[in-house]
Amino acid sequence: MGAMLEGTADIIVVGGGLVGAAAAYGLAGKGLDVLMLDEGDDAFRAARGNFGLVWVQTKGFGLQRYQEWSQESADRYAGFAAELADLTGIDIHHERPGGAILCLGDAEWEAQRQLNETMAEQGDGYHARMVERRELERMAPGVRFGQEVVGASFSEKDGHCGPLYLLRALHAGFKAKGGRYRPGARVRHIERGFRVETDAGAFEAPKLLLAAGNGIPLLAPMVGLQVPTAPERGQVLVTERAEPFLPMPMGNIRQTAEGTVMIGATQESVGFDTGTTLEAARGLAQRAIRALPGLQQLRLVRSWAALRVIPPDRCPIYDESETHPGAFVATMHSGVTLAAIHAARLPDWIAEGRTADGFEAFSARRFDVPAAA
Amino acid sequence: MSADLAIVGAGPAGMAAAVEAAKHGLSVVVLDDQPEPGGQIYRAIERAGPRLRTILGGEYAAGEALVRDFRAAGIDYRPDSAVWRLDAGARIAYSRNGTASTLTADRVLIATGAMERPVPIPGADRPGVMGAGAAQVLLKASGLVPAGRVVLAGAGPLLLLVGCQLLDAGADVAAVLETTAGGDYLDAAPALPRALAGWRDLAKGVAMKRRLKRAGVVFRSGVGGLAATGDSVRFDGGEIACDLLLLHEGVVPQTHLSRQAGLAHRWQTEQRHWAPVVDAAGRTAEETLIVAGDAAGIAGARAAALSGRIAARTAAGKEPAELAAALARERAMRPLLDRLFPPRTALPDDEAPVCRCESITAGDIRRAVRDGAMGPNQLKAFSRAGMGPCQGRMCGLAAAEIVADERGLPVEEVGSFRIRPPVKPLTLGELASMEGEAAEAEAL
Amino acid sequence: MFRRLPEREASITIEVDGAPVPAAPGDSVAAAMLAAGIAAFRHAPVDGGPRGPWCAMGVCFECLVEIDGEPNRQACMTTVREGLRVARRPAGARPKP
Numbered sequence: 001m002g003a004m005l006e007g008t009a010d011i012i013v014v015g016g017g018l019v020g021a022a023a024a025y026g027l028a029g030k031g032l033d034v035l036m037l038d039e040g041d042d043a044f045r046a047a048r049g050n051f052g053l054v055w056v057q058t059k060g061f062g063l064q065r066y067q068e069w070s071q072e073s074a075d076r077y078a079g080f081a082a083e084l085a086d087l088t089g090i091d092i093h094h095e096r097p098g099g100a101i102l103c104l105g106d107a108e109w110e111a112q113r114q115l116n117e118t119m120a121e122q123g124d125g126y127h128a129r130m131v132e133r134r135e136l137e138r139m140a141p142g143v144r145f146g147q148e149v150v151g152a153s154f155s156e157k158d159g160h161c162g163p164l165y166l167l168r169a170l171h172a173g174f175k176a177k178g179g180r181y182r183p184g185a186r187v188r189h190i191e192r193g194f195r196v197e198t199d200a201g202a203f204e205a206p207k208l209l210l211a212a213g214n215g216i217p218l219l220a221p222m223v224g225l226q227v228p229t230a231p232e233r234g235q236v237l238v239t240e241r242a243e244p245f246l247p248m249p250m251g252n253i254r255q256t257a258e259g260t261v262m263i264g265a266t267q268e269s270v271g272f273d274t275g276t277t278l279e280a281a282r283g284l285a286q287r288a289i290r291a292l293p294g295l296q297q298l299r300l301v302r303s304w305a306a307l308r309v310i311p312p313d314r315c316p317i318y319d320e321s322e323t324h325p326g327a328f329v330a331t332m333h334s335g336v337t338l339a340a341i342h343a344a345r346l347p348d349w350i351a352e353g354r355t356a357d358g359f360e361a362f363s364a365r366r367f368d369v370p371a372a373a
Numbered sequence: 374m375s376a377d378l379a380i381v382g383a384g385p386a387g388m389a390a391a392v393e394a395a396k397h398g399l400s401v402v403v404l405d406d407q408p409e410p411g412g413q414i415y416r417a418i419e420r421a422g423p424r425l426r427t428i429l430g431g432e433y434a435a436g437e438a439l440v441r442d443f444r445a446a447g448i449d450y451r452p453d454s455a456v457w458r459l460d461a462g463a464r465i466a467y468s469r470n471g472t473a474s475t476l477t478a479d480r481v482l483i484a485t486g487a488m489e490r491p492v493p494i495p496g497a498d499r500p501g502v503m504g505a506g507a508a509q510v511l512l513k514a515s516g517l518v519p520a521g522r523v524v525l526a527g528a529g530p531l532l533l534l535v536g537c538q539l540l541d542a543g544a545d546v547a548a549v550l551e552t553t554a555g556g557d558y559l560d561a562a563p564a565l566p567r568a569l570a571g572w573r574d575l576a577k578g579v580a581m582k583r584r585l586k587r588a589g590v591v592f593r594s595g596v597g598g599l600a601a602t603g604d605s606v607r608f609d610g611g612e613i614a615c616d617l618l619l620l621h622e623g624v625v626p627q628t629h630l631s632r633q634a635g636l637a638h639r640w641q642t643e644q645r646h647w648a649p650v651v652d653a654a655g656r657t658a659e660e661t662l663i664v665a666g667d668a669a670g671i672a673g674a675r676a677a678a679l680s681g682r683i684a685a686r687t688a689a690g691k692e693p694a695e696l697a698a699a700l701a702r703e704r705a706m707r708p709l710l711d712r713l714f715p716p717r718t719a720l721p722d723d724e725a726p727v728c729r730c731e732s733i734t735a736g737d738i739r740r741a742v743r744d745g746a747m748g749p750n751q752l753k754a755f756s757r758a759g760m761g762p763c764q765g766r767m768c769g770l771a772a773a774e775i776v777a778d779e780r781g782l783p784v785e786e787v788g789s790f791r792i793r794p795p796v797k798p799l800t801l802g803e804l805a806s807m808e809g810e811a812a813e814a815e816a817l
Numbered sequence: 818m819f820r821r822l823p824e825r826e827a828s829i830t831i832e833v834d835g836a837p838v839p840a841a842p843g844d845s846v847a848a849a850m851l852a853a854g855i856a857a858f859r860h861a862p863v864d865g866g867p868r869g870p871w872c873a874m875g876v877c878f879e880c881l882v883e884i885d886g887e888p889n890r891q892a893c894m895t896t897v898r899e900g901l902r903v904a905r906r907p908a909g910a911r912p913k914p
């Protein structure tokens with residue numbers, strides 16, 4: 001016998017992180033009765049450990065539709081931020097000053113140049129270009145670059161925002177549009193119909209969106225989907241508040257609206273381990289100082305680790321179940337960058353079945369092994 | 374550099390453990406963030422002149438022998454060392470004079486002692502408002518005496534003690550405002566049988582209270598609605614002008630290092646704080662990590678020294694039977710003292726500053742809970758509480774209690790801030806120039 | 818705000834915002850400043866209000882000042898020495914990398 005029925009809705013969104021909250025916010029905006037289920041205080045929340053880049057360059061290597069998708073989201077961001085601020089009073093501190101990936105030494109420059117070239121060949125509208133050190137210095141007056149910095153890959157499409165403010169604003173906006181939020185409701189089981197059994201009782205809705213990040217691989221088979229993502233640990237350092245000195249995010253270094261400097265991030269396959277290591281902290285600090293020597297006097301006040309959600313090709317997965325119609329999944333690493341397009345476009349897909357051109361490219365079926373000859 | 378035993382903290386527990394371990398042939402390193410041994414309880418005892426010793430009394434002077442033994446034991450003692458990371462392993466990362474290094478040991482003893490429980494009342498973050506313990510530290514370390522009118526407010530035995538010491542030092546103590554009814558127990562104390570464990574402390578409490586009253590200090594119990602205005606303290610039904618307001622609500626274990634190291638902690642319902650889960654010898658679930666003294670639970674300096682010795686002797690593979698008996702006697706007094714001075718149970722008013730680093734009030738925290746923050750960690754994400762340089766030391770306890778209260782759950786169910794290194798800030802330059810392996814970092 | 822017991826002789830001099838401040842050997846910078854009547858050590862980074870030491874033992878980070886050119890050092894955890902220079906930073910001032 002299952003848990004007591006606690007409530008029903010038009011659609012249940014499983015996951016209160018950036019992906020779930022952006023979709024739920026948009027769905028509530030369509031006048032649907034949306035219930036967003038979330039875990040408790042100790043969940044592995046990628047949304048709590050985000051770096052905060054709204055980033056376009058280098059996104060979608062091997063999947064051009066993802067590059068376009070990221071661009072569209074970044075283009076929508078200013079309006080999206082203004083809409084959230086109007087509705088909730090929360091400033092997500094979105095800025096789009098462009099972004100640079102610093103190249104330390106000729107080898108990094110060459111690798112980055114080749115990547116940009118390949119991306120430009122892959123499809124139209126790729127914006128990143130290589131800028132030499134002197135031009136970089138003109139673009140970032142007053143910033144002292146390390147001797148090894150030979151230049152950067154720059155794109156005016158890139159920007160950043162405060163990811164925790166974004167999460168708060170999405171939650172507040174969702175509530176303002178009549179959405180219902182149920183924390184402490186970790187999903188245990190899903191039955192057809194859909195009946196979702198959680199730590200906080202059972203809930204029913206004819207539609208269901210799985211947006212539970214690294215929790216999805218366990219939940220998806222319950223609705224006939226296979227979602228082969230894996231957690232990837234990223235460790236991040238953050239300093240005390242500093243004078244505003246960095247006019248744009250520089251890849252793995254960005255200055256927040258508060259003035260703190262974030263330095264990221266490692267890429268480690270260590271399963272569900274959110275521990276931090278001294279070796280990683282030292283490595284992050286070393287590279288950051290090689291890039292921007294002035295950082296050495298700033299105090300490190302915190303470090304943390306969060307788990308990215310990584311599909312095999314690092315590109316998003318959006319799918320509807322064939323065996324369980326009405327069950328959808330949305331999962332990827334770029335919850336911040338894609339929040340604007342998620343809020344705008346996922347509701348059309350989930351509520352009305354309307355999708356953008358080429359949306360099927362994001363199906364997890366792209367990972368199916370081709371039949372042997 | 375590797376040692377048999379590395380000790381973090383040179384207060385009574387750390388010093389006694391170091392002396393005991395050295396006696397049993399262990400190589401010992403002691404790291405302490407202060408410039409002199411003694412911890413806060415015996416702070417600067419080596420430099421104390423006769424006047425100060427008289428003011429501070431015999432319990433303070435008792436630390437001198439321990440400090441002398443510690444100095445004489447041939448221990449590798451490293452003052453001014455701020456430990457900012459501890460990994461089960463046991464590896465310590467610390468900074469000293471602007472240089473960061475690591476140190477490994479077979480075992481690490483955490484003897485980080487206690488800190489005053491922060492007292493979030495409206496205005497508590499103004500200059501001229503301090504912990505009563507802070508005033509005592511300034512008296513011990515520098516012979517400082519408040520120059521204007523002083524009011525002490527709050528609860529706990531230290532409140533009375535500091536009041537008396539400041540009087541003896543010639544300060545103008547205007548009032549002692551107790552937020553609990555605890556002081557009333559003291560009036561009944563002489564009637565209690567002398568055989569009762571803890572009678573001595575009780576008698577001391579009575580004597581202190583009499584001393585204050587005789588000196589003309591205004592004495593109130595059960596005071597509510599405390600607020601600091603800058604030149605006075607307000608409370609329900611009154612206001613007293615003062616130049617310095619000293620607040621106190623007891624002391625709590627310093628658990629940042631033990632929590633960062635990943636040890637399990639338990640909420641102590643009576644005394645309202647977290648304490649690491651340890652056995653009688655201070656051992657934890659991690660074979661390499663031991664906790665002793667007030668860092669494992671508040672029991673005072675004598676008990677701290679005993680627990681340090683027990684931990685060290687156990688680490689040396691020896692039986693600490695007679696020490697354990699002495700410690701049991703020492704701890705037997707504690708329950709009475711705890712009952713006598715229960716911490717205040719009222720939670721801070723909405724306007725009270727809880728997270729000082731990020732200027733977050735109790736009201737902000739309550740709002741974040743209503744917005745869906747289930748516990749302290751989501752609270753951090755929702756409000757920035759606990760994200761500043763103090764790493765949540767000042768707000769952690771109150772924040773957890775407010776969240777628990779709003780949600781109608783026990784504190785242990787809502788949990789505590791996850792503590793991440795560094796537990797003390799250090800510059801990126803220090804971190805980067807440390808010797809040892811560094812992981813490769815990516816450009817993006 | 819505080820005075821000093823006569824048995825602690827203030828035999829050395831530090832500098833706070835350019836003015837000489839007497840200190841005794843073994844004093845923390847915070848103790849020397851408090852003994853000189855200085856109550857406000859810094860401005861809170863968020864609300865800008867004046868702040869001073871709360872704990873005197875390295876816990877609260879309310880006593881952050883610039884010491885010998887290095888911003889945001891804990892005054893209560895730094896021991897005085899002759900000629901040490903303290904600067905209280907204006908409201909809103911932060912370290913510039």
